[in-house]
Amino acid sequence: MRRTEPRLDGNSDEPSRGTRRGSPSLRLRVGFVLIAMVLSAFGARLVQLQGFDPHAYAQAAEKENLVTQVLPAQRGEILDRNGEPLADSADGLMITADPSVTAKTAPALATLLANKLNLDYTSVLTDLQGKAKGAGPHFVYVARRVPAAKAKAAVAAAEAKGFKGLYTADDPIREYPAKDVAANIVGFLGTDGPLAGLEQSLNGELAGKDGKETYEVADQGTRLPLGPSTTVKPVNGTDVHLTIDRDLQWYAQRVLQQADEKSDALNGMAIVMDVKTGEVLALADDPTFDASDPSASPKADRGARSLSEVYEPGSVEKILTLSSLIDAGKVTDRTKLSVPGELHREDTVIHDWFPHGIIPFTLAGVIAQSSNIGTVLASDRFGTGQLHSYLEKFGLGQRTNVGLTGESPGILPSMSQWTHEIQDRVDFGQSVSVNALQEISAVNAVANGGVRIDPSLILGKAVTNTGQVVGTDVATSHRVVSQKAATQMMKMMERVPDPKTGTAPQTQIPGYRVAGKTGTAQRAVNGRYDGSLTVSYAGFAPADNPRFTVYVVVNDPRKGAIGGGVTAGPVWQKIMSFALRRYGVPPTNTKPSNLPTMWGKGVNHHGRP
Amino acid sequence: MSSTAATAARSVRRLAAWADPVALRRARLTVVPRPRARAPRLPFVALVSAILLGGVIGLLMFNTSMQQAAFVENKLSVQASNLAARQQALQSDIQRLNDPQTIAAKAQAQGMVIPLDPAVLHVPDGKVDGVPTPATADNTPQLWKHQPKPTAPVAGGTSTSTKSTDKLAKQADAPKHHHKLAASAG
Numbered sequence: 001m002r003r004t005e006p007r008l009d010g011n012s013d014e015p016s017r018g019t020r021r022g023s024p025s026l027r028l029r030v031g032f033v034l035i036a037m038v039l040s041a042f043g044a045r046l047v048q049l050q051g052f053d054p055h056a057y058a059q060a061a062e063k064e065n066l067v068t069q070v071l072p073a074q075r076g077e078i079l080d081r082n083g084e085p086l087a088d089s090a091d092g093l094m095i096t097a098d099p100s101v102t103a104k105t106a107p108a109l110a111t112l113l114a115n116k117l118n119l120d121y122t123s124v125l126t127d128l129q130g131k132a133k134g135a136g137p138h139f140v141y142v143a144r145r146v147p148a149a150k151a152k153a154a155v156a157a158a159e160a161k162g163f164k165g166l167y168t169a170d171d172p173i174r175e176y177p178a179k180d181v182a183a184n185i186v187g188f189l190g191t192d193g194p195l196a197g198l199e200q201s202l203n204g205e206l207a208g209k210d211g212k213e214t215y216e217v218a219d220q221g222t223r224l225p226l227g228p229s230t231t232v233k234p235v236n237g238t239d240v241h242l243t244i245d246r247d248l249q250w251y252a253q254r255v256l257q258q259a260d261e262k263s264d265a266l267n268g269m270a271i272v273m274d275v276k277t278g279e280v281l282a283l284a285d286d287p288t289f290d291a292s293d294p295s296a297s298p299k300a301d302r303g304a305r306s307l308s309e310v311y312e313p314g315s316v317e318k319i320l321t322l323s324s325l326i327d328a329g330k331v332t333d334r335t336k337l338s339v340p341g342e343l344h345r346e347d348t349v350i351h352d353w354f355p356h357g358i359i360p361f362t363l364a365g366v367i368a369q370s371s372n373i374g375t376v377l378a379s380d381r382f383g384t385g386q387l388h389s390y391l392e393k394f395g396l397g398q399r400t401n402v403g404l405t406g407e408s409p410g411i412l413p414s415m416s417q418w419t420h421e422i423q424d425r426v427d428f429g430q431s432v433s434v435n436a437l438q439e440i441s442a443v444n445a446v447a448n449g450g451v452r453i454d455p456s457l458i459l460g461k462a463v464t465n466t467g468q469v470v471g472t473d474v475a476t477s478h479r480v481v482s483q484k485a486a487t488q489m490m491k492m493m494e495r496v497p498d499p500k501t502g503t504a505p506q507t508q509i510p511g512y513r514v515a516g517k518t519g520t521a522q523r524a525v526n527g528r529y530d531g532s533l534t535v536s537y538a539g540f541a542p543a544d545n546p547r548f549t550v551y552v553v554v555n556d557p558r559k560g561a562i563g564g565g566v567t568a569g570p571v572w573q574k575i576m577s578f579a580l581r582r583y584g585v586p587p588t589n590t591k592p593s594n595l596p597t598m599w600g601k602g603v604n605h606h607g608r609p
Numbered sequence: 610m611s612s613t614a615a616t617a618a619r620s621v622r623r624l625a626a627w628a629d630p631v632a633l634r635r636a637r638l639t640v641v642p643r644p645r646a647r648a649p650r651l652p653f654v655a656l657v658s659a660i661l662l663g664g665v666i667g668l669l670m671f672n673t674s675m676q677q678a679a680f681v682e683n684k685l686s687v688q689a690s691n692l693a694a695r696q697q698a699l700q701s702d703i704q705r706l707n708d709p710q711t712i713a714a715k716a717q718a719q720g721m722v723i724p725l726d727p728a729v730l731h732v733p734d735g736k737v738d739g740v741p742t743p744a745t746a747d748n749t750p751q752l753w754k755h756q757p758k759p760t761a762p763v764a765g766g767t768s769t770s771t772k773s774t775d776k777l778a779k780q781a782d783a784p785k786h787h788h789k790l791a792a793s794a795g
Contacts, residue, residue: 085704090697091690147701148694177704226675250709251723254750261755510726511739574748581727586738 065216065227072170073208076237078186078198080246081281081459085177086186087199087291092173093151095142099130101165109163116154117143142166144191145173174199176291181250183291184304185242185283185404185457195294196302198240198457201405201464208237241459243279243472248272251578252284256552259571260286263557266532269306269436270553270571272579273444275546278453278475280402281579283437307400307407310433311555314521315370315564316443316538317429321379322363323446323489324390327481330381333488335363336599339374346421350376353520359609365597368495368502369608370518370564372428379427387426388418393480394442395452396434402457403470410434429521440538440551446493447515447540447549450486453477490515491593494543501597501608504537504565507573511587512580513543516572518564523556532556537568541576542588550576714752722749 049057078087095113102109106128113128114121119142126132127140134140143151155166174189187197194200211234216227252270260268272282285305289297325331339359343350352371359371366374379387391397397412411433413422425431434442437455445452454475461471481489493515499505504518516539522529536553540546552568552575561567579585596605625633705711725748728739 090701091694147698149698152691152694175701177701178708179710181709247709251750254752257754258750510742511728577725577727577748578723581724584729586729589738
């Protein structure tokens with residue numbers, strides 16, 4: 001009983017507990033002091049880190065673990081009207097090396113890389129030894145723009161054999177799968193940027209904007225899953241669709257090339273245009289270049305001569321002159337003329353391409369036999385400046401602005417320069433300069449019933465580097481001559497391919513009605529005629545419901561028979577036949593025009609002198 | 610007064626102590642000890658440690674699995690970029706094979722030609738529009754320039770094209786009456 005007593009008395013236990021744990025308040029105090037000490041240590045460190053030199057630390061941390069990677073934007077493709085690629089981008093890699101590492105094993109490594117990448121052994125060897133031009137002690141380019149798969153395989157093979165010191169980095173490749181086909185339009189990309197063609201003029205559309213990604217990595221470069229990261233997504237470039245038909249373009253280029261070679265010509269151009277829409281289906285220049293290997297061709301061949309080069313169109317111009325004259329109501333396709341053998345004018349004597357006495361040509365005969373004198377005589381009926389304003393409406397002297405840079409506007413003498421002598425020469429295509437696309441657009445206006453449509457190279461629309469909006473969406477049209485005048489012109493042009501009446505039987509397409517006009521002009525070289533010629537042929541088919549206008553120009557042919565019909569004619573005929581077949585255009589099965597080419601008694605009204 | 614009362618109380622207490630000492634003690638007032646409702650300590654400690662341990666292990670496992678996923682992602686992305694590169698290589702192969710020049714070279718190697726004049730066959734009634742003519746090599750252009758030499762030779766293609774060119778060259782010389790066109794403006 002007694003033993004339980006001290007237990008019940010709470011006070012009797014206190015002293016013994018105190019010796020073991022101390023009083024609560026003392027413990028609390030000690031605890032607070034400890035916590036305060038630790039917190040002050042933290043605080044001091046915080047002030048040190050944030051207060052004294054925060055940037056150095058932040059930078060050091062970033063340098064240690066943060067990786068910034070450029071996310072390259074994909075350059076837009078350039079496609080033909082059917083979506084076939086003319087220029088597209090592919091992943092590529094550059095292979096770089098650290099010569100201080102690779103120098104020791106250079107010969108063996110060079111052998112391997114040269115085999116895998118199809119490179120020149122000696123140049124790879126000098127690269128790896130660090131002896132190449134522009135090589136740094138720790139950096140040298142071994143190969144650039146290598147297809148990603150090839151580069152990866154080569155580097156993996158080298159690493160598997162124990163070679164070290166090779167690195168890869170993004171280096172996008174621009175591919176031109178069709179090589180020289182439409183290269184004059186597409187242009188090409190140099191090492192540091194676009195250098196020619198649409199690649200250059202539409203760079204803003206095609207280029208896109210590179211993105212960037214920053215993230216934290218662990219030691220071996222593995223990305224930390226919860227680490228800080230920022231991503232700016234790349235904006236890919238816009239694809240550009242052309243009005244060009246790749247296969248037709250190919251055919252036009254090859255036929256033109258063959259013709260140029262056969263006649264030993266300086267150069268040539270061939271254009272195919274859709275009559276109703278003004279879309280350029282083919283725009284061939286020869287010689288041209290391989291867009292995937294531009295440096296193999298001289299610089300002069302790396303553009304589009306059909307736009308940049310101007311020349312005097314010669315007799316093809318008569319289409320414009322005489323359709324204007326008909327529209328002005330001064331003549332009809334049956335107007336009778338007496339054409340002498342030569343025509344004395346103020347400062348010159350005008351001749352025809354063949355010597356003759358007085359011929360009773362109708363206007364159709366003037367076109368069919370391409371009489372300069374007949375054209376000038378008829379054109380005397382123009383009022384002052386009338387022809388000038390017609391030619392302006394046909395688009396002469398103004399850039400076509402299809403989206404390519406370097407286009408020449410040509411030369412149409414201004415009204416202040418316009419004299420009677422100048423008009424005489426302009427009548428048959430002298431003293432006026434055009435580029436080939438201008439000329440075909442003007443002829444196309446006649447094919448299209450008198451309405452000129454702006455030519456287009458781009459389907460839809462695109463904005464050029466100079467801020468110009470180009471393409472089929474913004475192409476405008478306006479009437480130049482009446483439907484009646486255009487029809488009469490067409491009927492006169494139909495007499496040209498007719499072997500009984502015209503100068504270009506080579507351009508007939510059996511079963512089809514075709515209308516055309518030859519052109520032979522003297523070339524103005526360095527300001528004077530040097531005796532060389534520009535021969536051409538422009539025409540459309542089927543004549544009464546035209547689908548295509550084709551224009552072929554051959555500059556300075558020097559071998560064999562030379563003339564608009566004999567040199568350019570066969571090229572025109574082949575390209576037109578190919579286009580009609582490719583687009584399944586049936587013949588119209590109507591009767592071709594039978595306009596009289598001559599008049600009076602004792603002459604064959606449907607013949608030639 | 611009070612001393613008498615106190616004396617009386619003392620005598621009562623003495624009496625009580627004599628009569629029943631236990632009852633007296635019970636009747637005396639004392640300080641009641643604070644009641645200590647102690648929860649058993651062990652389950653609590655166990656719970657806290659379990660939560661801590663679970664948290665640490667869970668976090669560790671989560672982190673490990675994230676890292677693992679990152680490794681897998683890394684490996685797969687390498688694989689993906691390899692496959693993408695391969696796909697691109699194959700695509701450019703297709704494009705190369707689709708190139709009109711390649712197709713033309715292969716077709717010419719097999720003796721195919723581009724027909725001369727277009728003609729349209731109306732399938733329902735079998736009527737032919739246009740003038741059908743037998744296809745000859747005349748419309749088939751040579752594929753490469755004679756100078757410089759072909760850069761991408763294709764078996765057979767070159768010889769075929771050379772033959773057709775010779776034929777064309779001969780034809781070109783034939784029509785003599787066109788020669789006068791050379792004189793001047795045509």
